[in-house]
Structures are given as structure tokens and as C-alpha cells.
Amino acid sequence: MKSEKLNYVYKKMYDKIEMSKGMDEILKKKIMSEQAGKxxxxxTYYKAGTGIAAAAVIIVCLINIKTVSSAMNKVxxxxxxxxxxxxxxxxxxxxxxxxxxxxxxxxxPETDCRFNSVKEIGDRIGIKLLESENRYKYDGxxxxxxxxxxxxxxxxxxxxxxxxxxxxxxxxxxxxxxxSDETDLLNYKTTELYKSPIMMQISIRNETENSxxxxxxxxxxxxxxNTQIDLTGKSGKKHNAEVYNMKNLKIKAVLFDDKTDGPTGxxxxxxxxxxxxxxxxxxxxxxIYSGGVNHETMKKFLDSLN
Amino acid sequence: MKSKMSAHEFExxxxxxxxxxxxxxxxxxxxxxxxxxxxxxxxxxxxxxAPKFQSEEHEKRWLIRITVNHCKNQVSSFWKKNVFTSENTxxxxxxxxxxxxxxxxxxxxAVKSLPExxxxxxxxxxxxxxxxxxxxxxxxxxxxxxxxxxxxGRELLKSDLGEENIYxxxxx
Numbered sequence: 001m002k003s004e005k006l007n008y009v010y011k012k013m014y015d016k017i018e019m020s021k022g023m024d025e026i027l028k029k030k031i032m033s034e035q036a037g038k039x040x041x042x043x044t045y046y047k048a049g050t051g052i053a054a055a056a057v058i059i060v061c062l063i064n065i066k067t068v069s070s071a072m073n074k075v076x077x078x079x080x081x082x083x084x085x086x087x088x089x090x091x092x093x094x095x096x097x098x099x100x101x102x103x104x105x106x107x108x109p110e111t112d113c114r115f116n117s118v119k120e121i122g123d124r125i126g127i128k129l130l131e132s133e134n135r136y137k138y139d140g141x142x143x144x145x146x147x148x149x150x151x152x153x154x155x156x157x158x159x160x161x162x163x164x165x166x167x168x169x170x171x172x173x174x175x176x177x178x179x180s181d182e183t184d185l186l187n188y189k190t191t192e193l194y195k196s197p198i199m200m201q202i203s204i205r206n207e208t209e210n211s212x213x214x215x216x217x218x219x220x221x222x223x224x225x226n227t228q229i230d231l232t233g234k235s236g237k238k239h240n241a242e243v244y245n246m247k248n249l250k251i252k253a254v255l256f257d258d259k260t261d262g263p264t265g266x267x268x269x270x271x272x273x274x275x276x277x278x279x280x281x282x283x284x285x286x287x288i289y290s291g292g293v294n295h296e297t298m299k300k301f302l303d304s305l306n
Numbered sequence: 307m308k309s310k311m312s313a314h315e316f317e318x319x320x321x322x323x324x325x326x327x328x329x330x331x332x333x334x335x336x337x338x339x340x341x342x343x344x345x346x347x348x349x350x351x352x353x354x355x356a357p358k359f360q361s362e363e364h365e366k367r368w369l370i371r372i373t374v375n376h377c378k379n380q381v382s383s384f385w386k387k388n389v390f391t392s393e394n395t396x397x398x399x400x401x402x403x404x405x406x407x408x409x410x411x412x413x414x415x416a417v418k419s420l421p422e423x424x425x426x427x428x429x430x431x432x433x434x435x436x437x438x439x440x441x442x443x444x445x446x447x448x449x450x451x452x453x454x455x456x457x458x459g460r461e462l463l464k465s466d467l468g469e470e471n472i473y474x475x476x477x478x
Contacts, residue, residue, distance in 0.1 A: 007432065013410040013417075014433045019328040023342055028320065031349050032313065 083254045083279075085241050093243055095254055100284035101207035102127055108206070110154050114140035118202070121159055129159070129202060130249075130282060130305040136166040136197065138174050141184075159202040162186075162265030165301055167194035167293065186265055195273050195292030196266045198301055203286045242295065246280070247303045253280035255295050262292075278302055311353050320349060323366070327373045329433070333417075333425040334377035344376045367444050370434075374426060374445060416466040424459030427452055 019027075083095045105126030115121050116137070121144055122129035141163065147156040163186045166172055170189040186197060241256035255278050261268040262275065276298040277290040289301065311319065327348060331341040351372055359365040406414055417425060430436045430444065431452075438452045445452070 009409050009413050010417075010432055013404075013406060013413050014329060014429070016404045016406060016410070017329050017332055018325045019345075020338075023328075023338065024324065027324075027342055027345055027349070028317075030346055031316070031320070031353070 083241070085243055085254065095243055095252055097254075097279065097281045097286065098284070099203070099205065099281055099286045101205045102284060103208075104154060104157075104204075104206045108154060108157070109144055110146050110148075112143070112145050115142040115144055116140065118142055118159060118200075121157075125157065125204065127204070127285070128283065129285065130287060132165055132301065132304045133306070134165050134167070134301065134304045135161075136163055136172075153208055154206050155208065156203065156205040159204070160200060162199045162263040163197040164200035164289070165198040165291070167191075167198070167291075167297070167301075169194045169197065184265055185267055187267070190292070193293060193297050196262055196268065196275070198289050198291030198293065198298070199263055199266075201288045203288075240295075244278075244295075244299050244302065246305075248306050249282055251280055251282055253278050253302055255298060258290075260290075262290075266292075316349075316353060319352065319365075323369055326366070326434075327369060329429065330370055330373045330426070331377055333429050334374070334422050344373065347376050348373050367440075370430070371444050371446070377422075412467065416463050419466060420459055420462055424455050424462060427455040428459045428463075431456055 083097070085093050085095065102125070105124070108125045109121075116139060117135075118129045118131045121142065141161050143160045145158040145160070146154055147158060149155050163174070163184070166186070166188065168191045170191060172186065172188045175185040175187065188197075190196070239256040239258065241254065244253045244255050245251075246253055255276055257274060258277055259272045259274055261272050273292045275290050275292050276295050277288065278298050279286070279288050280302075281287070287305075289298065291298070291301075293301070324345070327345055328341065331344045335341050335344065348369065352369060356365075356368065359368065404410075404414075417428070420428070426445070427441060430441045431438070436444065438449050438456070441452045442449045
């Protein structure tokens with residue numbers, strides 16, 4: 001490509017990027033339905049894996065939403081999905097993850113804000129949340145995101161920290177975002193055990209009679225955010241999934257591998273690293289941890305939660 | 307909640323901005339389904355919760371800003387980024403979807419490999435023609451941040467496309 005043409009090519013390229021006719025029709029139809037007062041689903045929440053190959057580790061995600069009727073509308077009071085994990089011998093274990101709506105206290109924050117610990121957030125919401133004794137502390141490290149419906153009702157919360165545990169990372173310093181929309185960045189030197197921090201995401205749904213309209217609760221869940229799940233066959237084996245019985249909490253977590261550049265705070269722009277992800281539900285709340293560590297290190301981290 | 311627009315007004319607004327917002331969402335997101343979700347939310351927000359606009363440009367910038375926010379929310383969840391990219395999925399935005407020639411395909415690949423903060427800044431600057439100050443206003447960040455992102459984005463494109471190709475891109 002000749003240099004003088006680059007601007008021109010950039011414009012021509014973007015001129016060709018247009019919404020497809022199919023998407024145009026679907027989108028318009030959905031929005032018009034919304035305008036007519038009909039509820040429209042944002043997406044299909046279920047994609048089951050098929051074609052289980054022998055001697056492979058497989059996760060199949062199944063989603064089941066139970067409903068109860070209230071006087072005026074349907075309220076989804078719990079949400080469940082399951083992992084089916086098959087070992088090399090062909091025997092499989094089904095791990096069901098069920099999260100339930102929790103009644104937030106009146107003190108629960110209704111706007112996005114930052115906290116110094118997960119415990120503080122738990123105190124505000126009125127529930128016990130798990131904290132690790134090995135977490136990395138700095139001012140305002142824990143992000144609390146208030147999930148609201150379009151009427152402004154607090155329907156849930158997402159609690160996250162991209163640098164929740166830094167393990168044996170060396171030479172650590174935090175660059176706090178200079179503008180409001182920039183996340184904090186961690187500078188660090190990797191080690192044999194930790195190739196990145198372990199990040200945390202906790203999803204909690206608020207039990208509220210006002211949770212109407214489009215909100216059904218499943219938006220705040222690992223499974224609903226993974227509609228591309230298809231870890232069968234070779235893909236399943238590649239993810240090296242296993243079930244771990246957490247020693248302190250006496251519950252089961254599902255661990256598996258993936259490759260990702262992680263959240264911005266890790267500083268891995270464009271470079272993918274291998275991470276271990278851990279998913280479990282404790283006291284009706286979903287916890288997800290992920291970091292550039294192996295399964296054994298992740299298990300040790302999980303056992304530090306209480 | 308009552309819409310602030312009639313169906314006819316909506317259609318006019320939708321047709322005017324659908325491709326602009328599609329391109330914005332496209333610069334952030336990898337899947338068609340994600341793009342569709344975001345645009346649905348943005349247009350619904352426009353119908354029900356938009357402020358009173360002083361001009362068309364005001365409306366356009368508001369829509370860009372809202373789309374950017376929704377896209378950032380969509381990608382900010384760690385597991386949304388790359389966790390389950392099934393190899394045989396048909397839902398992802400593919401190069402074949404657009405009628406690109408070789409040059410455009412080459413540039414498309416280079417642009418898509420840029421981190422999102424550079425992609426959106428470069429898009430607003432080079433395609434929409436906004437100035438750094440205007441981009442800073444839309445993205446709610448400092449002028450210096452925009453300039454830094456343009457510089458870094460150009461450097462990344464330069465290393466991807468080859469040394470000589472990028473120098474003629476309009477400097478910030």
C-alpha cells in the first residue's frame with residue numbers, strides 16, 4: 001500500500017462497513033416492538049454443546065430460569081446453570097450453579113463507586129461476601145457497579161477488581177487513571193507463579209418487586225455472558241476443566257484454562273496469556289476469579305477466601 | 307414510559323444514524339450479536355431518555371457518546387473479551403462480511419488488532435473528522451489523552467502495516 005493512499009483507503013474501508021440488511025430489519029423490529037410496549041429479549045441465553053468426544057474434558061453449560069408469579073408481573077427469583085465435566089475415563093460430573101436474588105439493605109449504594117474492601121460492600125448491602133487474606137490493597141481498589149433498570153430501580157450489583165490478588169508479582173506500582181473513564185493500571189514484574197494479577201468479579205441480584213421490564217436477572221451471570229460457550233470435543237479438552245472442592249468453604253468450584261489479554265489494568269494490550277478461570281457460587285452469590293496462574297496456584301488462592 | 311418520538315420521527319433518526327453507530331460499535335466489539343445488543347440499547351435510550359438537543363451535531367455527539375459507553379460496558383466484563391471464542395462460530399464480525407479489496411483488507415486487519423481506545427480515537431479523528439478537542443469532549447477525557455492515543459495508535463499501525471505507510475496519515 002502506498003503511503004499517500006492510506007487516509008483514502010481508511011475512509012473507503014469504513015465507507016463499506018455498514019449494517020447488514022438482516023441486522024437492520026431485526027434491530028428495527030425489536031426497537032419498534034419495544035416502543036409498542038412489548039418486551040424484547042436482548043439475546044438467546046442458551047447454547048448447549050453437543051457432540052461429546054471420547055476422552056475429552058468437556059463443559060456443557062445449561063441454563064434454567066425458574067419463575068414465580070407475582071400479582072403484577074413475573075419476577076425471576078433464581079437463576080441456575082450447570083457445567084458438565086467429563087474426565088479422560090469418560091465419567092462425567094454435573095456441577096450446578098444456582099444464584100438467588102438477595103434483598104439489598106436500604107444502605108446499598110445506588111450509584112457506581114469505589115470501596116477499599118469487599119467486606120465494606122457486603123456490610124452496605126447487608127450480606128456476607130468472601131474476602132481473601134491475600135488480596136492486594138490500595139485506596140478504592142474495589143469497583144462497585146450499580147445495575148439499574150430503565151426506571152432507575154437497583155436490580156443488582158457487580159463488584160470487581162482487576163488486581164484483586166497479586167501473589168508473588170514483583171516491583172508493583174499502581175497508576176491510577178488520570179481521567180474518569182480510565183481504569184487503574186498495574187505495573188509489575190511477572191514471576192514463575194503469577195504471570196498476571198488475579199482479577200475478581202462478584203455478581204449479585206437484588207430481590208425487588210420493582211424489577212420489571214426487560215430485567216430478568218440472568219444478565220448478571222457468568223453463563224448469560226457466555227453465549228458462545230461450546231467447549232465440547234477438542235475445544236473442551238483444550239480448556240483443561242476440572243472440579244475443585246474448596247477446603248475452607250466446602251463447596252465446588254469449576255476451574256478451566258483460557259487465553260486472553262485480560263482487563264486493561266493488567267497491561268497486556270494485544271498480548272494473550274494463559275489464564276485459569278474459577279467459577280463458583282457461595283451463599284447464592286456468583287464469584288469469578290481469573291489470572292495468569294496455574295490450577296494449583298488458583299486452588300491455593302480459592303482456599304484463602306473466607 | 308412514553309417515547310419522546312413518534313414512529314415516523316424514530317425511523318428518520320434511525321436511518322440517519324444507524325451506520326454511524328454501527329461503525330462505532332464495530333470499532334469496539336467483536337460479535338454481531340454484541341453490536342446488535344448495544345445498538346438496541348442506544349436507540350431505545352434515544353427514544354425514551356434523551357435530553358433536548360440544541361442541534362443535529364449535539365444529537366450526533368450524544369449518540370456517539372452513549373454508544374461508546376454501552377460498548378465499554380459490554381467489553382469491560384473480563385469474560386466478554388476473549389473467553390469463549392468458538393472456532394467455528396458464525397456470529398463474529400468477519401472480514402468477508404464486507405466487500406474489501408486487498409488494501410482495505412490489510413488495513414482492516416491492522417485496525418482491528420489495535421486496542422479499542424486507539425481504534426475509536428483514530429476512527430473519530432480520521433473518519434468522522436473531529437478535532438482532538440472535540441474527541442476529548444465526546445470521550446470525556448483530556449486533549450492530551452486523545453493526542454497520546456492518536457500518536458500511539460499511529461505507531462501501532464505503522465509497525466503493523468510497515469514503516470513507510472503511516473507517515474502520510476494526517477498528524478494530530
